[in-house]
Amino acid sequence: xxxxxxxxxxxxxxxxxxxxxxxxxxxxxxxxxxxxxxxxxxxxxxxxxxxxxxxxxxxxxxxxxxxxxxxxxxxxxxxxxxxxxxxxxxxxxxxxxxxxxxxxxxxxxxxxxxxxxxxxxxxxxxxxxxxxxxxxxxxxxxxxxxxxxxxxxxxxxxxxxxxxxxxxxxxxxxxxxxxxxxxxxxxxxxxxxxxxxxxx
Amino acid sequence: xxxxxxxxxxxxxxxxxxxxxxxxxxxxxxxxxxxxxxxxxxxxxxxxxxxxxxxxxxxxxxxxxxxxxxxxxxxxxxxxxxxxxxxxxxxxxxxxxxxxxxxxxxxxxxxxxxxxxxxxxxxxxxxxxxxxxxxxxxxxxxxxxxxxxxxxxxxxxxxxxxxxxxxxxxxxxxxxxxxxxxxxxxxxxxxxxxxxxxxx
Numbered sequence: 001x002x003x004x005x006x007x008x009x010x011x012x013x014x015x016x017x018x019x020x021x022x023x024x025x026x027x028x029x030x031x032x033x034x035x036x037x038x039x040x041x042x043x044x045x046x047x048x049x050x051x052x053x054x055x056x057x058x059x060x061x062x063x064x065x066x067x068x069x070x071x072x073x074x075x076x077x078x079x080x081x082x083x084x085x086x087x088x089x090x091x092x093x094x095x096x097x098x099x100x101x102x103x104x105x106x107x108x109x110x111x112x113x114x115x116x117x118x119x120x121x122x123x124x125x126x127x128x129x130x131x132x133x134x135x136x137x138x139x140x141x142x143x144x145x146x147x148x149x150x151x152x153x154x155x156x157x158x159x160x161x162x163x164x165x166x167x168x169x170x171x172x173x174x175x176x177x178x179x180x181x182x183x184x185x186x187x188x189x190x191x192x193x194x195x196x197x198x199x200x
Numbered sequence: 201x202x203x204x205x206x207x208x209x210x211x212x213x214x215x216x217x218x219x220x221x222x223x224x225x226x227x228x229x230x231x232x233x234x235x236x237x238x239x240x241x242x243x244x245x246x247x248x249x250x251x252x253x254x255x256x257x258x259x260x261x262x263x264x265x266x267x268x269x270x271x272x273x274x275x276x277x278x279x280x281x282x283x284x285x286x287x288x289x290x291x292x293x294x295x296x297x298x299x300x301x302x303x304x305x306x307x308x309x310x311x312x313x314x315x316x317x318x319x320x321x322x323x324x325x326x327x328x329x330x331x332x333x334x335x336x337x338x339x340x341x342x343x344x345x346x347x348x349x350x351x352x353x354x355x356x357x358x359x360x361x362x363x364x365x366x367x368x369x370x371x372x373x374x375x376x377x378x379x380x381x382x383x384x385x386x387x388x389x390x391x392x393x394x395x396x397x398x399x400x
Contacts, residue, residue, distance in 0.1 A: 008338035010317050010325050015307065015332050069339040071301035071360060101271035105358045107215065107307070117210050125210050132215050136358075138208035139269040158305045158336075158358045160271060 008066035017109045017131075019079030019154040024062040030093075032056040037171060038093060040179060040194060041086025048085060057081065059092055059145075065161055072161035078106075080113065080145050080153045087181040087190075089114075094144025094176065096120070098164030101139035107156045108133050112149030114187060117141045118177050120169075120198035126178065126189055129155065142169065142198070146180040148187040173198045208266035217309045217331075219279030219354040221262040229260040230293075237371060238293060240379060240394060241286025248285060257281065259292055259345075265361055272361035278306075280313065280345050280353045287381040287390075289314075294344025294376060296320070298364030301339035307356045308333050312349030314387060317341045318377050320369075320398035326378065326389055329355065342369065342398070346380040348387040373398045 014022035032045075033054030039045045049056075063076030083090035094116070097104070106115060108129035115135050117125040119142065127135045128148070137143050147153035170176055174194040181190045214222035232245075233254030239245045249256075263276030283290035294316070297304070306315060308329035315335050317325040319342065327335045328348070337343050347353035370376055374394040381390045 007319055007323065007340045009323075010315070010327060010335055010337060010341060012327050013334040013336065015334055017332065064336055066303075066336070066338050069301045069303070071297075071299065071303055071339045071363070073303040073305055073336055073358070073360075075305050075334065075336045097271075099271065101269045103266075103269070103271055103273040105273055105275050105305075107356060115210070119207055123207065123209075127210060127212050132217065134213040134215055134275065134356075135210050136213065136264055136266070136273055136275045137210060138266050139271045140207045141210060156307060156334075158273070160273075160360065163271070 006068060008068050013064055013075065015077060015156060017154065018152065019060070019062065019077040021062040021064055021077055023064060025064045027060060027062045029060040030058050032058050038091065039085040039088050040175060040192060041088065044086035058083065058090065070162060073158050074161050075158050077109070078145060078155050078157060080147045082147045082150050082152065084182065089180050089182065089187060090147045092145045093167050094142060094170050095165040095167050096142045096169050098166050099162060102160045102163035103139050104137045104157055104159035106135050106137065109154040109156055111147065111151045111153035113153035114146040114148055114180050116144045116146055116176060116178060116180055120200050124178055126180065142176065144176060148180065169198060206268060208268050213264055213275065215277060215356060217354065218352065219262065219277040221264055221277055223264060224262040225264045227260060227262045230258050232256040232258050238291065239285040239288050240375060240392060241288065244286035258283065258290065270362060273358050274361050275358050278345060278355050278357060280347045282347045282350050282352065284382065289380050289382065289387060290347045292345045293367050294342060294370050295365040295367050296342045296369050298366050299362060302360045302363035303339050304337045304357055304359035306335050306337065309354040309356055311347065311351045311353035313353035314346040314348055314380050316344045316346055316376060316378060316380055320400045324378055326380065342376065344376060348380065369398060
């Protein structure tokens with residue numbers, strides 16, 4: 001076997017339990033104003049944006065990737081701030097991988113959250129994550145992080161660099177099939193009446 | 201897009217900072233007697249085997265994988281017990297992925313170790329890992345864990361399920377190019393005079 005002329009040079013990554021990677025390739029941030037159409041209670045989202053500003057940070061992601069190689073992995077942290085919009089807890093936009101069979105590891109570093117999972121043909125799951133818990137999200141599962149706690153929900157993730165993300169699928173369906181809503185001191189799943197089914 | 205008839209069902213993984221996964225698919229263990237030919241100081245290894253027994257545990261791995269899908273990931277923990285064989289610190293066998301371009305994430309959960317990295321054409325690296333530190337091992341890098349501390353060195357790992365492992369490459373080369381040896385209270389790299397170059 002031969003090594004390609006150029007290989008990536010391994011680098012140290014220092015991962016904070018609060019999220020963030022020293023050695024990252026990039027950081028991106030999502031603000032309250034970016035979350036239009038994500039929550040079912042549109043008025044609650046508008047009220048939050050009016051109170052906190054459209055430029056209030058809601059989640060941020062650091063990731064690291066190399067330049068070369070079809071077998072490359074992207075490694076990152078996701079930090080989702082706590083929040084409530086009506087009865088719904090704060091969520092990420094969620095996605096299916098553009099190459100739908102690509103899996104993704106999420107390992108919880110801090111906080112308390114739920115990995116909300118659905119397939120386009122109607123299968124569903126929801127897995128609560130606290131520090132030390134993880135889910136190896138199989139291919140073909142749409143997934144979204146939900147913060148059901150009072151602190152930032154932070155995960156370490158890893159997925160194939162060729163996976164890509166389809167973010168439109170959820171919006172096109174009127175949202176995910178299930179909402180994660182407050183239920184006493186905890187959370188519960190509630191069917192989303194606006195969900196019209198995923199395109200297939 | 202359509203979902204395959206059978207998709208894997210996501211499961212919760214509970215990962216111990218001491219290594220081990222509740223929800224694993226399998227566990228495998230390596231014993232002192234399995235490490236013949238790994239350490240340059242053969243006599244030191246023989247003495248250790250005589251003193252502690254060939255069935256003394258030296259490292260163990262839990263991993264989890266699903267049944268389906270070319271884009272699947274394997275997630276696991278590696279727990280490498282501390283030890284010294286002559287001047288060399290305790291190591292895992294080390295490998296290059298059989299599909300050489302496949303990357304692998306290692307995230308340190310506990311202990312103090314080194315990820316020793318080499319390419320078949322002579323590039324080399326060594327990255328010290330303590331809790332919260334990680335390395336996204338790029339494709340085409342032979343890699344081995346080394347415990348340079350006094351406690352178990354535990355990492356969480358993730359790699360493509362189709363990657364496979366070539367364990368013979370290192371043995372065929374007379375060992376890795378570099379040894380990780382004791383140096384005062386720390387560690388240093390030392391060229392391995394038995395290393396004859398990797399087949400290419």
